[in-house]
Amino acid sequence: MIKEFRLPDLGEGLTESEILSWKVGVGDTVSLNQVIAEVETAKAVVELPSPFAGVIKELHEQPGTIVEVGKPIVSFEVADDAGTSPSVPADTSGGAGATVREAPKREPNLVGYGAVVESSGRPARRPRALAGERVQTKPAEAAPVVESLETKPLETKPVDTGSVETASLETKPVETLSGERPRSTPPVRKLAKDLGVDLAEVAGTGPSGLITREDVQAYLRGTPAEAAAARQPAPDVPGARTGERETRTPVKGVRKFTAAAMVQSAFTAPHVTEFLTIDVTPAMELLARLKGSREFAALKLTPLTLAAKAVLIALRRNPALNSRWDETNQEIITFNYVNLGIAAATPRGLTVPNIKDADSLTLQQLAEALAALAETARAGKTTPADLSGGTISVTNIGVFGIDAGTPILNPGEAAILAMGAVRTMPWEYRGEVALRQVMTLSLSFDHRLVDGEQGSRFLADVGAILADPGMVLTMV
CATH class of the missing domain: 2.40.50.100 (RNA polymerase II/Efflux pump adaptor protein, barrel-sandwich hybrid domain)
Known part of the structure; x- marks a missing residue:
């Protein structure tokens, strides 16, 4: 059957x-x-x-x-x-x-x-509930909207701060087997349908008469010949390539969903961004010692690892930043667990896979989870479940050699922390000027959920841990 x-x-x-x-x-x-x-x-x-x-x-x-x-x-x-x-x-x-x-x-x-x-x-x-009642976010709130990361740092960046990148997959245009149906790809057919264009009346200028987006748009302008002319390189343009002089990429999949969520976040949650520049030399020295230890010898440790742990510790003292605004019920939902989102850049758009219950992990376990997250992302195997349910995010713009920025909140989350580049520069140290390793942290938060005092205290705690890891003893 x-x-x-x-x-x-x-x-x-x-x-x-x-x-x-x-x-x-x-x-x-x-x-x-x-x-x-x-x-x-x-x-x-x-x-x-x-x-x-x-x-x-x-x-x-x-x-x-x-x-x-x-x-x-x-x-x-x-x-x-x-x-x-x-x-x-x-x-x-x-x-x-x-x-x-x-x-x-x-x-x-x-x-x-x-x-x-x-x-x-x-x-x-x-499934058994973990650490209190879990609140599921809506689909639109689950889409990652954060600054992107790449695996290859700029040459000007002195320190590799860790990043995630996934591989791209190419799609091929679908050729129509029926001779009665005009040859075009699915995105072009959808475009024609949306614009009310009958493809039977459009002359294709692509390979073997394939109808392209430019053909449809040229048909609407009433000048089909312009579509073919637009594909020829202008003789007065040095280095012009044979073929189209512009590239049009359909907005779909992850990128389409992310774009919609970004607009929703930017125009729904009142963003506030604060900045803090700190001397992270002690944290970098700790990182070097950990890399030489037996427990961490086989793990990839970066400043991102320490920053992620600092965020988790600071949230214990500042739980308001691990919350969500419930518009329907007019309530603030504070999470009793942390699903820590880590920004990743992919050819399909920005994604933020999150580490479930990251607050329960040791530093070694967190490093292992970050490594697994990176491997899964590079293989293009990140699942929708990995991208849903995040409670707070970290994005590393330092891999671009950028010092600070204003990251947009992941919908459904109250805060996102951006790590800047680690730079060696003159800095006041013990009453004198010395060369130190310095980083700027940028924290964006939803002012409906987080007051300025709460956001400032959280950012100060993260900075204090990275500036002097021994301060953790006074916080836990």
């Missing part, structure tokens, strides 16, 4: 996803929960497991297509209720085709992206 798999909601109410690539083809035999596709949501790139065991009969969507949640994307031939196995390709060795496992008897759940596996029939046990 034929079963259709409809695109599930891959992350707390998302309405659409883009098919990046198929891991299977028509005629392939797949097992339950085998990865069959890679899709991009508004939060992350995720692998899509198969909800059935059977044979792929049809792929309804091509790579590069944006699909609404609930629409069929692939059809399977699976065993029917009587146990009849689906047809499978003949074994080239002359043996019988392999027998596939029987599919679950109920349709896959469209909330979440794992297949439903039948068991004893008992309802699944709900």
